[in-house]
Amino acid sequence: MTHPLVTPAGPPRVWDEQQDREALARTWHDPEGFLGWFYATTHQAIGKRYILTAFLFLLAGGVEALLMRIQLARPENHFLGPDRYNQIFTMHGTTMMFLFAVPVMEGMAVYLVPLMLGTRNVAFPRLNAFGYWMYVMGGIFLYANAATGAMPDAGWFAYTPLSGPQYSFGKGVDAWAQMITFTEISALCVAVEIAVTTFRLRAPGMSLNRIPLYCWSMLIQSFMVIFAMPAVMVASTVMLLNDRTIGTHFVNPAEGGDPILYQHVFWFFGHPEVYIIFLPALGFISAIVEANTKREVFGYPALVLSQVATGFIAFGLWVHHMFATGLPQIGEAYFTAASMMIAVTTGIQIFCWLATLWSGKVRMTAAMHFVFGFLFIFVMGGLTGVMLASIPLDLQSHDTYFVVAHFHYVLIGGALFPLFGAFHHWFPKITGRMIGERLGKLSFWLLFIGFNTTFFPMHILGLNGMTRRIYTYPASLGWASGNMIATVGAMIIALGGVVFIVNAIASLRSSVSAAPNPWNAPSLEWSVESPPPDWGFTYQPVVSSRSPLWADPALRTVVTGMRNDRREIMVTGVAEAEPQFRTVLPAASLWPFLAALGISIGFTGSIFAFSWYYVGAFLGALGMIGWFWPRPPKEIEP
Amino acid sequence: MSPARTLDVSALPPYEISNRAPLWWGQLLMAVIEGSLFCVLIAMYFYYRISVDVWPPPGVKPLGLTLPTVALIPLILSAGGSYAATEGAKRDDRRLMLAGLTANILLAIVFLVLRFIEWRTFNFTWASDIHGSIVWSILFLHTFDVIADLLMTAILIGIVADGRHGPKQRLGVHVDSVLWYFLVLIWLPFYVVVYWGPRLVGSR
Numbered sequence: 001m002t003h004p005l006v007t008p009a010g011p012p013r014v015w016d017e018q019q020d021r022e023a024l025a026r027t028w029h030d031p032e033g034f035l036g037w038f039y040a041t042t043h044q045a046i047g048k049r050y051i052l053t054a055f056l057f058l059l060a061g062g063v064e065a066l067l068m069r070i071q072l073a074r075p076e077n078h079f080l081g082p083d084r085y086n087q088i089f090t091m092h093g094t095t096m097m098f099l100f101a102v103p104v105m106e107g108m109a110v111y112l113v114p115l116m117l118g119t120r121n122v123a124f125p126r127l128n129a130f131g132y133w134m135y136v137m138g139g140i141f142l143y144a145n146a147a148t149g150a151m152p153d154a155g156w157f158a159y160t161p162l163s164g165p166q167y168s169f170g171k172g173v174d175a176w177a178q179m180i181t182f183t184e185i186s187a188l189c190v191a192v193e194i195a196v197t198t199f200r201l202r203a204p205g206m207s208l209n210r211i212p213l214y215c216w217s218m219l220i221q222s223f224m225v226i227f228a229m230p231a232v233m234v235a236s237t238v239m240l241l242n243d244r245t246i247g248t249h250f251v252n253p254a255e256g257g258d259p260i261l262y263q264h265v266f267w268f269f270g271h272p273e274v275y276i277i278f279l280p281a282l283g284f285i286s287a288i289v290e291a292n293t294k295r296e297v298f299g300y301p302a303l304v305l306s307q308v309a310t311g312f313i314a315f316g317l318w319v320h321h322m323f324a325t326g327l328p329q330i331g332e333a334y335f336t337a338a339s340m341m342i343a344v345t346t347g348i349q350i351f352c353w354l355a356t357l358w359s360g361k362v363r364m365t366a367a368m369h370f371v372f373g374f375l376f377i378f379v380m381g382g383l384t385g386v387m388l389a390s391i392p393l394d395l396q397s398h399d400t401y402f403v404v405a406h407f408h409y410v411l412i413g414g415a416l417f418p419l420f421g422a423f424h425h426w427f428p429k430i431t432g433r434m435i436g437e438r439l440g441k442l443s444f445w446l447l448f449i450g451f452n453t454t455f456f457p458m459h460i461l462g463l464n465g466m467t468r469r470i471y472t473y474p475a476s477l478g479w480a481s482g483n484m485i486a487t488v489g490a491m492i493i494a495l496g497g498v499v500f501i502v503n504a505i506a507s508l509r510s511s512v513s514a515a516p517n518p519w520n521a522p523s524l525e526w527s528v529e530s531p532p533p534d535w536g537f538t539y540q541p542v543v544s545s546r547s548p549l550w551a552d553p554a555l556r557t558v559v560t561g562m563r564n565d566r567r568e569i570m571v572t573g574v575a576e577a578e579p580q581f582r583t584v585l586p587a588a589s590l591w592p593f594l595a596a597l598g599i600s601i602g603f604t605g606s607i608f609a610f611s612w613y614y615v616g617a618f619l620g621a622l623g624m625i626g627w628f629w630p631r632p633p634k635e636i637e638p
Numbered sequence: 639m640s641p642a643r644t645l646d647v648s649a650l651p652p653y654e655i656s657n658r659a660p661l662w663w664g665q666l667l668m669a670v671i672e673g674s675l676f677c678v679l680i681a682m683y684f685y686y687r688i689s690v691d692v693w694p695p696p697g698v699k700p701l702g703l704t705l706p707t708v709a710l711i712p713l714i715l716s717a718g719g720s721y722a723a724t725e726g727a728k729r730d731d732r733r734l735m736l737a738g739l740t741a742n743i744l745l746a747i748v749f750l751v752l753r754f755i756e757w758r759t760f761n762f763t764w765a766s767d768i769h770g771s772i773v774w775s776i777l778f779l780h781t782f783d784v785i786a787d788l789l790m791t792a793i794l795i796g797i798v799a800d801g802r803h804g805p806k807q808r809l810g811v812h813v814d815s816v817l818w819y820f821l822v823l824i825w826l827p828f829y830v831v832v833y834w835g836p837r838l839v840g841s842r
Contacts, residue, residue, distance in 0.1 A: 256768030561648030
């Protein structure tokens with residue numbers, strides 16, 4: 001593509017790259033020191049924090065899972081009591097869904113999307129920092145409450161009436177409900193940034209049909225977050241928390257409320273949530289497969305369109321979580337059909353990757369091991385998903401370990417394995433160090449074998465009638481051997497986790513520094529050094545194909561004429577990404593942190609008295625005024 | 639290694655105050671988020687409505703129509719103030735910005751005062767029954783957003799009055815209107831649902 005503004009190949013322009021880099025470093029570097037840490041707004045810094053924080057929560061959720069497996073290893077075990085067991089499975093599900101899975105995907109996107117699109121930061125860097133702080137404070141809020149005894153125990157979905165004021169005493173469920181608000185605010189902040197960044201900040205020439213597949217999946221995921229997350233805030237805060245704290249009647253049948261409506265609103269969020277976690281993982285798969293087969297992914301339009309379709313259909317599935325609630329059968333039949341339809345859009349994607357692998361030259365890196373693990377495990381989880389979409393089968397296996405097996409196959413296979421693959425794939429880019437391939441492959445095999453050992457027997461246990469959320473079972477039911485095998489599998493997973501962590505730490509300390517593009521991958525993040533500088537690109541690239549780094553180097557074009565003395569970025573058109581105008585991003589600031597802190601104080605108080613919302617609103621408003629108040633001259637001059 | 643081909647963008651404008659600005663898009667998506675939240679509330683309202691025979695429940699005085707209908711006038715007019723302010727922002731006309739923002743804020747305050755007067759006529763609270771819970775949730779969340787936006791408008795007045803209105807701040811004036819238009823527009827379905835709903839979808 002020739003651009004009207006591109007200077008034709010003539011005498012090379014002369015510029016001093018070293019001088020430009022120094023100027024950019026002065027402009028884009030976040031403040032140093034302990035206090036400076038709270039000022040950071042570069043997307044690399046915030047993205048890394050998201051990922052690291054989420055992995056810490058993965059560790060916590062993993063330990064909780066192990067505690068459950070130890071309890072269930074033998075019949076009539078007394079390692080955890082019934083109440084403690086309820087608390088532990090609630091904390092496990094809550095941590096994994098709200099504090100690990102969504103935030104880690106958001107964190108990866110915050111780090112990767114601007115680099116893949118060829119821009120210098122996300123569209124709203126201070127909002128990005130604010131979102132991270134809300135997430136951290138939400139996590140601390142939940143665990144601090146748990147540590148002081150207020151541990152939620154009504155499941156990760158907190159069904160009413162069990163979670164309502166009549167049956168759940170103490171502050172545990174309140175803490176659960178308000179933690180949702182923290183993490184959803186964080187997810188919504190990232191969704192808005194990623195959507196606007198993808199629409200408006202792409203490198204010149206990166207038209208819609210040249211966007212990397214990972215960025216497409218994040219764009220679709222962002223819109224799903226925007227439409228789904230408000231529903232869970234209504235469910236957890238407006239309905240559940242207000243019923244518990246100020247006496248509204250949303251779930252109280254005596255005054256016209258309805259516990260089933262809570263389920264509807266919750267699952268209207270809860271089902272898209274699964275795809276919110278899973279779509280970014282599909283993007284990882286595309287990127288890893290492309291880099292390691294040395295060919296463009298087969299069926300780019302089919303992949304994009306089936307992901308868009310997945311995004312739409314995901315909002316029409318929620319009732320399949322509620323088949324056992326006695327809803328009208330005509331309505332349920334519709335949801336069966338929609339649930340089976342999702343297998344079509346997912347199947348198209350699987351076949352596109354298979355075609356890519358078939359026709360490409362596969363290089364078996366550790367990341368590729370995780371891709372194959374994904375294909376195997378996820379397809380199995382998808383098959384049980386199609387089974388569960390059928391109402392008669394669902395009614396029989398509802399609330400059994402068959403369902404537990406299904407969603408762990410889908411979520412671990414569909415999201416965690418791709419995430420671990422992505423971790424190995426982008427580790428060199430993010431840290432500047434190569435990751436140990438041998439230990440990476442070992443951790444894959446341990447996780448893969450451990451995973452199947454843990455969760456495959458659960459299918460059989462479920463079909464044999466073992467229900468979810470029971471803290472123990474009598475020996476006479478014949479579930480002992482399956483449970484023991486599952487617990488042994490969980491230990492193997494734990495071992496795999498240890499190898500994974502050891503590998504990451506050892507690789508960080510190794511002296512093998514990473515080249516800009518160790519995998520010879522085609523997307524723009526690999527064109528800058530590892531780790532990338534704070535400003536991403538010294539000269540923004542101009543893109544003329546879907547795989548810019550595989551294009552003829554002689555035809556490469558870069559952008560010049562951007563100011564280096566302020567955080568300037570370029571805004572491009574939505575469809576064709578033609579340069580439109582420049583704009584200036586705000587500098588590093590402490591205010592997003594202070595605003596998040598103020599709002600968190602209000603939210604924390606709100607589980608005790610409604611008036612704390614006003615405190616939070618006041619403190620948050622103060623923080624935001626500080627955030628927006630213009631400081632001359634740089635924030636005012638044109 | 640230096641690429642020979644360059645795209646020189648130094649001639650491009652250093653900013654633009656229009657609907658093409660990233661901030662405008664961000665504000666639009668924030669409005670979509672609130673819009674989805676409000677749609678869930680409307681769906682809930684009707685879910686509760688159709689599950690009972692008598693609505694509002696016995697003992698609840700039907701909501702009056704006069705005050706909320708009169709209050710629509712200053713609310714809709716206030717959007718005109720917003721529009722004037724964004725035109726002022728695009729032309730860098732300080733007086734028009736100040737006049738528009740002030741008109742917006744004053745008319746919105748009239749709307750809020752009428753709303754607070756109207757609330758004193760209610761004989762139910764959020765804790766009375768499900769009708770009270772859902773109606774108060776809608777009213778509270780909308781009012782909360784209106785006050786938040788007015789605070790933002792007040793800060794913008796301060797910034798412009800203080801002469802700190804560079805392109806970035808003028809863009810702020812422009813996108814402030816996006817949220818205000820949204821809050822005015824979303825109130826119309828809420829008004830129909832909350833005040834006309836019990837009359838239109840009558841008791842069976």
